[in-house]
Amino acid sequence: MFDIPSLDIPSLSSAGGRVRLPGSKSISNRVLLLAALSDGPTLVEDLLDSDDTRVMLAALRQLGCAIEEAGPASVRVQGLGGRLPVREAALFLGNAGTAMRPLTAALALMAASQGARFELSGVPRMHERPIGDLVDALRQLGCPVQCLQTEGYPPLRLGDGAPHPLHLNEPIRVRGDVSSQFLTALLLALPLVAQEHDVVIEVVTELISKPYIEITLNLLQRFGVRVRREGWQRFTIARGSRYASPGRIAVEADASSASYFIALGAIAPATPGTDGIVIEGVGLDSIQGDIRFVEAARLMGAEVVDEGNALRVRRDTWPLKAIDLDCNHIPDAAMTLAVMALYANGTTTLRNIASWRVKETDRIAAMAIEGRKLGATIEEGADYLRVTPPTAWKKANIHTYDDHRVAMCFSLAAFNPARLPVRIEDPKCVGKTFPDYFETLFSVCHTPAERIPVVCIDGPTASGKGTLAAELASRLGYHLLDSGALYRLVGLAAEREGLSTTEADLREPAHAERLGRLAAGLDVRFTPGKTWLEGEDVTEALRTESAGMAASRVSAVPQVRTALVDLQLQMRRLPGLVADGRDMGTVIFPGAPLKIYLTASAGQRAQRRHKQLISKGIPAILADLLADLEARDARDMNRAHAPLKPAEDAVLLDNSELDIEQSVQFVLKRWHGQQAFPVR
Numbered sequence: 049m050f051d052i053p054s055l056d057i058p059s060l061s062s063a064g065g066r067v068r069l070p071g072s073k074s075i076s077n078r079v080l081l082l083a084a085l086s087d088g089p090t091l092v093e094d095l096l097d098s099d100d101t102r103v104m105l106a107a108l109r110q111l112g113c114a115i116e117e118a119g120p121a122s123v124r125v126q127g128l129g130g131r132l133p134v135r136e137a138a139l140f141l142g143n144a145g146t147a148m149r150p151l152t153a154a155l156a157l158m159a160a161s162q163g164a165r166f167e168l169s170g171v172p173r174m175h176e177r178p179i180g181d182l183v184d185a186l187r188q189l190g191c192p193v194q195c196l197q198t199e200g201y202p203p204l205r206l207g208d209g210a211p212h213p214l215h216l217n218e219p220i221r222v223r224g225d226v227s228s229q230f231l232t233a234l235l236l237a238l239p240l241v242a243q244e245h246d247v248v249i250e251v252v253t254e255l256i257s258k259p260y261i262e263i264t265l266n267l268l269q270r271f272g273v274r275v276r277r278e279g280w281q282r283f284t285i286a287r288g289s290r291y292a293s294p295g296r297i298a299v300e301a302d303a304s305s306a307s308y309f310i311a312l313g314a315i316a317p318a319t320p321g322t323d324g325i326v327i328e329g330v331g332l333d334s335i336q337g338d339i340r341f342v343e344a345a346r347l348m349g350a351e352v353v354d355e356g357n358a359l360r361v362r363r364d365t366w367p368l369k370a371i372d373l374d375c376n377h378i379p380d381a382a383m384t385l386a387v388m389a390l391y392a393n394g395t396t397t398l399r400n401i402a403s404w405r406v407k408e409t410d411r412i413a414a415m416a417i418e419g420r421k422l423g424a425t426i427e428e429g430a431d432y433l434r435v436t437p438p439t440a441w442k443k444a445n446i447h448t449y450d451d452h453r454v455a456m457c458f459s460l461a462a463f464n465p466a467r468l469p470v471r472i473e474d475p476k477c478v479g480k481t482f483p484d485y486f487e488t489l490f491s492v493c494h495t496p497a498e499r500i501p502v503v504c505i506d507g508p509t510a511s512g513k514g515t516l517a518a519e520l521a522s523r524l525g526y527h528l529l530d531s532g533a534l535y536r537l538v539g540l541a542a543e544r545e546g547l548s549t550t551e552a553d554l555r556e557p558a559h560a561e562r563l564g565r566l567a568a569g570l571d572v573r574f575t576p577g578k579t580w581l582e583g584e585d586v587t588e589a590l591r592t593e594s595a596g597m598a599a600s601r602v603s604a605v606p607q608v609r610t611a612l613v614d615l616q617l618q619m620r621r622l623p624g625l626v627a628d629g630r631d632m633g634t635v636i637f638p639g640a641p642l643k644i645y646l647t648a649s650a651g652q653r654a655q656r657r658h659k660q661l662i663s664k665g666i667p668a669i670l671a672d673l674l675a676d677l678e679a680r681d682a683r684d685m686n687r688a689h690a691p692l693k694p695a696e697d698a699v700l701l702d703n704s705e706l707d708i709e710q711s712v713q714f715v716l717k718r719w720h721g722q723q724a725f726p727v728r
């Protein structure tokens with residue numbers, strides 16, 4: 049996850065490959081609740097791990113439900129069978145509608161029938177998202193429900209600790225025109241009390257987002273509860289209903305999350321050697337209504353093929369075709385159409401989307417404001433959005449309003465024909481439903497290397513390059529290259545493969561070739577303070593004397609040197625790279641947009657090294673360290689191959705008098721100034 053203030057996505061040129069998407073939020077949270085209400089254990093597989101499911105899991109555990117990990121993406125839920133071991137709890141439900149609404153209904157009913165008291169709250173935005181229609185329905189039933197701040201909105205107090213009789217004889221009347229989640233909540237919870245009577249729910253208005261009710265009915269059926277449905281107006285839960293766990297249930301991949309990759313396949317030319325985008329874990333037979341996004345994407349010109357629990361998407365018609373569509377059935381995925389519309393041949397109108405205004409943010413306003421920043425003409429109505437593509441694209445700083453979908457949608461603007469990068473503010477907001485969204489996106493997107501930014505940090509030994517580079521990489525969300533570790537890595541990898549690194553063997557051409565191939569194929573990754581070889585943390589192993597000796601021997605092998613140049617070039621990956629070394633700006637990335645030559649006086653550097661060694665309990669003499677440093681500088685600067693010197697266009701940074709944060713700020717200021725994103 050990119051836990052940084054903003055993420056700059058370079059202009060992208062093509063896409064191709066396979067993605068596996070995380071589990072459906074709507075299915076995950078329904079299944080967790082149903083499993084908790086059932087008797088006995090349920091194994092839930094392919095569960096979504098995100099903010100919305102974490103708050104649901106935490107709430108159920110707080111209520112006394114035992115939930116244990118059962119392998120990657122799986123949990124085992126020990127159902128409570130409708131009994132409440134905990135009678136009082138304060139539950140925090142973040143901004144998860146699928147936790148707040150269903151838990152409100154289930155806990156209000158249990159509190160009234162068993163005599164308990166619960167408080168449900170969320171983030172500030174959750175306290176602005178309406179819940180009055182559900183509160184009204186629960187009060188009709190006889191449940192004590194109190195809105196603690198504003199009538200009709202969370203936080204709520206459910207129950208008062210005493211049992212209350214429930215009025216189950218009359219149909220329960222609920223409005224369905226603000227959110228379908230109120231009806232879903234009642235449907236999920238009422239089987240708890242449908243013992244002596246059939247329980248009838250009547251929807252007294254038009255019902256929006258209907259396919260979500262189908263998910264609810266489908267999953268209730270999987271848990272042994274049948275609901276009779278008459279149109280979208282009347283739902284009857286049969287007397288004697290009981291939740292019966294299916295034992296094991298697997299969650300489909302999220303169809304709303306799939307919309308970004310369907311759109312990607314429709315917008316991006318296929319990367320040579322690939323055949324479009326394959327989205328695994330969800331097919332056209334999905335029980336999620338958002339799968340019907342496929343129909344809309346096809347209307348706009350995408351080619352989408354069902355491959356049995358997977359979808360293959362290829363760009364077909366280009367530019368995309370503008371559409372005019374009622375989107376009430378796909379409220380979440382329809383936001384993605386607003387971004388596809390930026391690439392269409394005319395004006396696209398998305399209708400019947402009033403509910404967007406009461407979701408994570410006012411989504412109609414957000415899509416209009418942010419789309420205009422890119423140069424589009426956007427008309428916003430109470431329940432519609434009309435998008436005309438930009439005639440001249442603009443470089444934009446996309447504000448994301450703590451709304452995962454705003455962030456995911458606008459990432460697709462990076463395919464703009466003007467080749468402008470896009471800045472996504474607060475990218476970690478995707479954690480609500482898809483924490484690794486950007487990593488997944490970058491894994492299938494391509495762009496010419498020169499469009500991927502590299503920040504080079506070169507300089508002499510002990511100048512603090514490593515610390516500065518690691519800090520910059522984590523603040524910018526970029527990859528990190530510690531080029532100084534590469535020869536040691538080759539030495540270590542050779543040792544582990546049983547390849548000799550004696551000077552005699554290295555003179556053998558066939559052996560040198562093998563070593564070159566080993567270097568070319570190194571599976572290496574750098575994170576701040578750590579080096580990984582084939583997924584293993586080898587930071588300590590690299591510091592050993594033997595790795596150091598092997599490094600100096602293999603560094604003389606031309607095949608290894610060539611292979612490592614290629615390897616370093618390959619590390620220029622999306623979204624960007626911070627490269628630390630001695631010849632990053634001069635030899636490896638001569639075209640890098642920012643080169644810093646970091647230095648400090650030899651006296652300062654010797655003192656820093658001295659302090660570092662002493663703090664680790666290693667004896668050291670300052671004068672010796674200084675002499676060593678000066679000798680090494682002279683060697684590095686005068687060597688024939690890639691001598692240490694600032695690139696002509698490097699920015700000199702003498703950090704003798706600066707602390708780390710000051711150096712970081714110096715580079716960031718320079719970098720951001722160079723990017724020139726408009727200020728909001």
Ligand SMILES: O=C(O)C1=C[C@@H](OP(=O)(O)O)[C@@H](O)[C@H](O)C1
Nearest residue numbers: 074146227228229257260379403
């Ligand atoms: O029941 C569900 O799982 C959902 C229903 C929809 O809400 P509305 O019914 O409020 O449109 C949808 O937007 C939300 O993301 C999930």
Ligand SMILES: C=C(OP(=O)(O)O)C(=O)O
Nearest residue numbers: 143144145146380407408
């Ligand atoms: C509206 C959404 O979420 P919630 O389940 O919180 O309503 C959404 O995920 O787009």
